[in-house]
Amino acid sequence: MSELRKDPVLSRWVIISRERSNRPQVFKDTPAQLSDSGSCPFCPGNEHMTPPEVYSIRNGNAEEGDAGWSLRVVPNMFPVLRIEGDLERRGVGMYDQMNGIGAHEVVIESRDHRRLLHEHPLEHIVEIFRAYRERMNDLLRDGRFEYIIVFKNQGMRAGASLDHPHSQIVALPIVPKRVMEEIHGSLQHWNQKKRCVYQDIIDQEVRMGERIVCENERFIVFCPYASIVPFETCILPKEHQPAYQRTSDDDHASLAEIIRELLNRYSRALGIDFDYNFIIHTVPSDQWCQENMPIANSVYRWHIEFYPKLSKTAGFEWGTEFYINPTPPEDAAAFLREVAGE
Amino acid sequence: MSELRKDPVLSRWVIISRERSNRPQVFKDTPAQLSDSGSCPFCPGNEHMTPPEVYSIRNGNAEEGDAGWSLRVVPNMFPVLRIEGDLERRGVGMYDQMNGIGAHEVVIESRDHRRLLHEHPLEHIVEIFRAYRERMNDLLRDGRFEYIIVFKNQGMRAGASLDHPHSQIVALPIVPKRVMEEIHGSLQHWNQKKRCVYQDIIDQEVRMGERIVCENERFIVFCPYASIVPFETCILPKEHQPAYQRTSDDDHASLAEIIRELLNRYSRALGIDFDYNFIIHTVPSDQWCQENMPIANSVYRWHIEFYPKLSKTAGFEWGTEFYINPTPPEDAAAFLREVAGE
Secondary structure (H helix, E strand, O other), X not given: OOEEEEOOOOOOEEEEOOOOOOOHHHHOOOOOOOOOOOOOXXXXXXXXXXXXXXXXXXXXXXXXXXXXXXXXXXXXXXXOOEOOOOOOEEEEOOEEEEXXXXXXXXXXXXXXXXXXXXXXXXXXXXXXXXXXXXXXXXHHOOOOOOXXXXXXXXXXXXXXXXXXXXXXXXXXXXOOHHHHHHHHHHHHHHHHHOOOHHHHHHXXXXXXXXXXXXXXXXXXXXXXXXXXOOOOEEEXXXXXXXXXXXXXXXXXXXXXXXXXXXXXXXHHHHOOOOOEEEEEEOOOOHHHHHHHOOOHHHHOOOEEEEXXXXXXXXXXXXXXXXXXXXXXXXXXXXXXXXXOOO | OOEEEXXXXXXOEEEEOOOOOOOHHHHOOOOOOOOOOOOXXXXXXXXXXXXXXXXEEEOOOOOOOOOOEEEEEEEOOOOOOEOOOOOOEEEEOOEEEEEOEOEEEEEEOOOOOOOOHHHOOHHHHHHHHHHHHHHHHHHHOOOOOOEEEEEEEEOHHHOOOOOOOEEEEEEEOXXXXXXXXXXXXXXXXXXXXXXXXXXXXXXXXXXXXXXXXXXXXXXXXXXXXXXXXOXXXXXXXXXXXXOHHHOOHHHHHHHHXXXXXXXXXXHHHHOOOOOEEEEEEOOOOHHHHHHHOOOHHHHOOOEEEEEEOXXXXXXXXXXXXXXXXXXXXXXXXXXXXXXXXX
């Protein structure tokens, strides 16, 4: 059973899991190669290799468990947190701990073992981003969860252990530190200026132009002023929206369009097989906001952060959270603007 | 010229550098292999391949520039920050920026291209840790610098680009975010309990025993309760000491001993060629403390954090600072205790 532990100095929660053997020898082995064999648990016909699905897109009357799906969401076979049981908080001397209650799901993005996210028709990309919202809202009905993280590890260098394209959803009984920092940072800006920090960023980026990659009706994509890695980008809604979980179908149509354009630009600039992570940052659960900071819904804006895995981070960054980025975001944005987005 | 930029939401400073070509193609190349050829700029006889040294250990009357050294500190050939010029802070609309003033030095730990840190005689390890202190104090005489980071990337997976064992020193005109968080966290503990959080941690770890790896007269080594990666360890002085820059020669003798023991344990548990990072965390400059938080010297304790590079971090960790650690620190400490330290 895994557990959540809080760092006594940094107030940062960590999941301590026993998902893999804890003998040091396991780390010496070469990592498992991603396979394209017929044994992929995410491929049609192998539905029995995953836990029962919690969400799917199906055509017509196909029954659950058969191969008539176009997208499936299933519990992770090796979850870092488990949904069964009551949330128990306890102190261990000066330390704080919770048992490993949560949820860990996998979004199998399509039937196709090889097709990358942006290679799908627009309507299918829309289905993927709608699935994230649907699962978020379902999980948020569970009062134990304060936050739902949606993220994608594309490629081995980005941490993927299976190559059938998929993304992941983790429901947490706490709000991650980075999100807390974003909320506090945007609140501080609000208190000083009575303005939304995200709107101020958009206004300045539009005025300066040099870090913008692309935009459409509802979204803007730019390389952040203080990017921590080369070719980092941020997708931000142009209007105030604190919660991804409250996005509309129209939002998803526009979002799918801009994400396809961004990933097309990335693959032309960085190579078709570039690895990346993206993470959706959104406001915590309604209950958390009501109890802790109702103003979070006024000052925060959901967004998606993209991190291409081009350079490795070294000790300097790990120990200090002080990053060295060898590519100015203005240069990265220029490259991404120059290549075709279609 | 590089520059420092502050994230407008997170208040995190980033170095935006142009040290390498910024064309995306450079990232597609396979990384340069570490070489053991005679062309190593850190090997004896190749002193002309580095900038003039700023510190060295020499036997007898050997003159600077010749090969009679046993340890050298030289400016980095490709510094992320430069020492020349005045520190200029400016606003770019809502964004904050500084020019890239700082220092970036390399500690060439010995003449031997292959000998790892813990394979040296104890007296030589002492010299290395004394060199860190000497360089810290020299750099802190420069009023532009608020903080000196000392770190080591051992092995390619940990970010090393040359295999002749070396460590690095970066002088910064700002205090890194993680150190600020540590100072604020230890101050909060002090305000609540009027006790040092680091002493409380030591007391509890000694009482519980299960996460302690080893200890000697002056230092204790343990796997932190909320470790973020497998086999993470922390070396903490047993007595109150805020500043590595004020450590004594006796401290270094004891520190060299415990570090050799820890690295011997690591190499027996994880394999002789295991990669790792370590980072010295210390209190900021006297000037910073006086102007900002004199109490930092009462509540903070310097320490060294070790991060073996065993597992890769994926998107989840990057975007949230919410880590999943598959090895409980109690298990890691038990393995490290079981193997020999000599």
